[in-house]
Amino acid sequence: MFEGYDFEVIRTSLPYLFRDGMTFTVTLTLIAMSGGIVFGTLLALMRLSPFRILSMLAGGYVNLMRSVPLLLVIFWFFFLVPYIAAWLVGADRPIPIGAFLSAAITFTMFEAAYYCEIMRAGIQSIPRGQVWSGYALGLTYRHTMVQVVLPQAFRNMLPVLLTQTIILFQDTSLVYVISATDFFGAAAKIANRDYRLVEMYTFVAVVYFVISYSLSMLVRRLQDRIAIVR
Amino acid sequence: MISIRNVSKWYGSFQVLIDCSTEVAKGEVVVVCGPSGSGKSTLIKCVNALEPFQKGEITVGGVSVGDPKTNLPKLRARVGMVFQHFELFPHMTVTQNLTLGQVKALGRSQEEARDKGLKLLDRVGLIDHKDKYPAQLSGGQQQRVAIARALSMDPLAMLFDEPTSALDPEMINEVLDVMVQLAKEGMTMMVVTHEMGFARKVAHRVIFMDGGRIVEDAKTDAFFGTPRSERAQQFLSKILHH
Numbered sequence: 001m002f003e004g005y006d007f008e009v010i011r012t013s014l015p016y017l018f019r020d021g022m023t024f025t026v027t028l029t030l031i032a033m034s035g036g037i038v039f040g041t042l043l044a045l046m047r048l049s050p051f052r053i054l055s056m057l058a059g060g061y062v063n064l065m066r067s068v069p070l071l072l073v074i075f076w077f078f079f080l081v082p083y084i085a086a087w088l089v090g091a092d093r094p095i096p097i098g099a100f101l102s103a104a105i106t107f108t109m110f111e112a113a114y115y116c117e118i119m120r121a122g123i124q125s126i127p128r129g130q131v132w133s134g135y136a137l138g139l140t141y142r143h144t145m146v147q148v149v150l151p152q153a154f155r156n157m158l159p160v161l162l163t164q165t166i167i168l169f170q171d172t173s174l175v176y177v178i179s180a181t182d183f184f185g186a187a188a189k190i191a192n193r194d195y196r197l198v199e200m201y202t203f204v205a206v207v208y209f210v211i212s213y214s215l216s217m218l219v220r221r222l223q224d225r226i227a228i229v230r
Numbered sequence: 231m232i233s234i235r236n237v238s239k240w241y242g243s244f245q246v247l248i249d250c251s252t253e254v255a256k257g258e259v260v261v262v263c264g265p266s267g268s269g270k271s272t273l274i275k276c277v278n279a280l281e282p283f284q285k286g287e288i289t290v291g292g293v294s295v296g297d298p299k300t301n302l303p304k305l306r307a308r309v310g311m312v313f314q315h316f317e318l319f320p321h322m323t324v325t326q327n328l329t330l331g332q333v334k335a336l337g338r339s340q341e342e343a344r345d346k347g348l349k350l351l352d353r354v355g356l357i358d359h360k361d362k363y364p365a366q367l368s369g370g371q372q373q374r375v376a377i378a379r380a381l382s383m384d385p386l387a388m389l390f391d392e393p394t395s396a397l398d399p400e401m402i403n404e405v406l407d408v409m410v411q412l413a414k415e416g417m418t419m420m421v422v423t424h425e426m427g428f429a430r431k432v433a434h435r436v437i438f439m440d441g442g443r444i445v446e447d448a449k450t451d452a453f454f455g456t457p458r459s460e461r462a463q464q465f466l467s468k469i470l471h472h
Contacts, residue, residue: 132280133317137383138307138335147330151321 009196010203013187021186024100028182029169032107036168037161039108040115045145047120058116065113071174077106078178099180103172111168118160122153159223166215170208183207231256231387231418232277237286239272246272247283248442254387259419261429261450264439265465270422271314273439274389277420278309291386307335310380310388314395316372318364318379324351325360328379336383343382350378354408370401377408387418394425426470430454438462 046058065073081102082094089095126149134144154161173184181189184204191200232254239247247269254260262270275281277288279295279302288295293305318327328347332338338346351357354374356367364372373393380388390409394402406428413419413432423429429436429450436453438446438461446453446462457463 127315127317129313129315129317130319132275132311133313133319135280135303136278136306136309136311136313137331137379138303138305139331140303140334143334147334148319152319155321 005199006196007199009190009194009199013190013200016190017183017186020181021183024181024185025169025172025183028100028103028107028172028175029165031104032111032168032172033165035104035108036111036115037119039112041119041150043112043116044119044123047116048123062113062116065110066117070110070171071177073110074103074106074174074178077109078102081105099175099178102178103175103180107168107172111164114164115161118157118164119153121160122157123149125156126152155226158226159219162219162222163216166212166219169215170212173208231258231291232420233287233289234273234277235287237273237276237283237288239269239276239281239283239285246442247276250286250439250442250444252437252444252447254418254420256418257416258434259413259417259421259432260435260437261433262420262422262437262439263424263426263429263465264445268439269442270439271391274391274420274422277389278306278311280311303335307331307383308386310383310385312373312376312380312388312390312393314392316364316369316376316396318372318376320364323361323363324356324367324375327364327375328382331379331383347378347382350381351375354378368401369397370404373397373401373405374408377405377412381412385417387420388412390419390421390423392422392424394423424469426454426466438465440465 043058043062046054047062049055049058078099082096085091085095085097086093130148130152131144134148139147172182175182176185176188179185187200187204191197234250234252237247237250238245250269250273252260262274264270272281276283277290277295283296286296290305290309294300295302295305318324319330322330325344325347328351329340329343332343332346333340336343348357348360351360354377356371356374356378359367359371359375364375367375377393393409394405397405402425406425409419409421409428410432421428421433433450436446436448436450437444438453438457438459440461445459446457448457453462454466457466
């Protein structure tokens with residue numbers, strides 16, 4: 001059955017796949033996750049704000065990001081950001097910023113829209129009385145949010161946030177279209193060079209599956225442990 | 231200390247408070263009672279601006295609550311409030327609950343806030359529970375922590391919004407005892423409650439509300455002796471039947 005296949009190529013390319021490829025993938029995931037959660041939380045607070053302008057701005061942004069394909073956003077940012085950078089520093093030529101930085105900005109901005117909706121649900125799940133209680137103690141809006149509402153919302157939503165991060169981890173493979181060497185991109189390069197498409201793509205699938213599935217199991221365990229008892 | 235003058239409030243087109251006026255003097259204990267939906271909880275939440283009102287004026291210690299220029303966090307820091315559902319912060323220990331407001335709103339040091347908080351926790355008899363989380367305490371204990379938390383801010387006045395309504399019957403007294411003690415020490419208190427025993431024992435005045443109006447505002451003896459309004463008579467006869 002395995003006649004004509006050569007799985008040796010996997011072994012010899014392991015260092016390249018993991019040291020270059022997986023490092024890129026994991027770094028990008030972590031940056032987009034932390035940036036996305038921070039930006040997403042701000043967006044969520046804006047969406048829930050009584051000021052119409054803020055909530056409309058945030059709502060528009062979130063709906064836009066959620067209505068366009070990720071692939072398009074990756075391309076769009078890759079070609080657009082150099083022009084914005086040039087405009088910002090006043091250069092007359094577009095400034096190439098590299099695949100990694102472009103991908104990091106793209107994924108942070110894109111994921112923020114999804115994290116925003118998760119955090120919005122989390123904030124809304126906190127009983128009104130908790131906010132009253134914070135205000136009644138003389139806390140400002142900022143302190144009430146930072147000390148009382150967000151820690152509880154974050155904890156309630158942690159499993160969902162992590163699940164979204166697992167999806168993000170898989171989605172980062174799309175940076176292959178801007179020729180970045182993430183785990184998938186590295187494997188694709190080897191596959192094409194040595195013409196070992198079946199071997200490499202099977203291996204890539206197994207690795208993504210093992211990592212994503214183990215993480216989901218971890219999330220499930222975490223879910224039972226962190227719930228706030230009321 | 232607290233002055234409420236001609237306050238009206240609407241939810242959309244529905245009027246929940248109709249021209250309410252009353253005063254709570256320094257050191258006075260005023261009980262607000264009435265059937266549910268009569269606006270008593272809404273009225274008390276207007277006093278520290280947790281609920282906005284559209285007409286009239288409320289002042290606390292001379293500061294206008296409805297004035298947009300008023301620094302609300304600063305005002306609220308000096309008005310203690312105890313809620314029906316306790317509203318301790320479930321992700322913090324009892325000690326952290328006691329210090330948060332003191333540190334963030336009053337600018338006290340962590341140490342000073344802790345000393346003050348633990349002293350009050352001791353006063354409500356719960357010092358052994360200082361490192362527990364609210365969920366590990368009974369309802370009565372949580373409410374006593376909530377009272378200690380409010381007192382730790384050195385409030386000018388205390389507002390109680392049905393503090394015993396969510397408690398099991400056997401826990402009501404431990405909370406009322408703390409409140410009676412507080413009243414005897416001369417704390418200015420405005421208490422929304424159905425506990426008529428408490429009202430009789432410590433209230434100087436009783437306010438009876440119905441349909442968003444203050445129907446009766448009388449000295450405690452007068453209120454229980456001969457309520458003037460028919461609605462208050464009915465209400466009393468229903469809840470004082472045993």
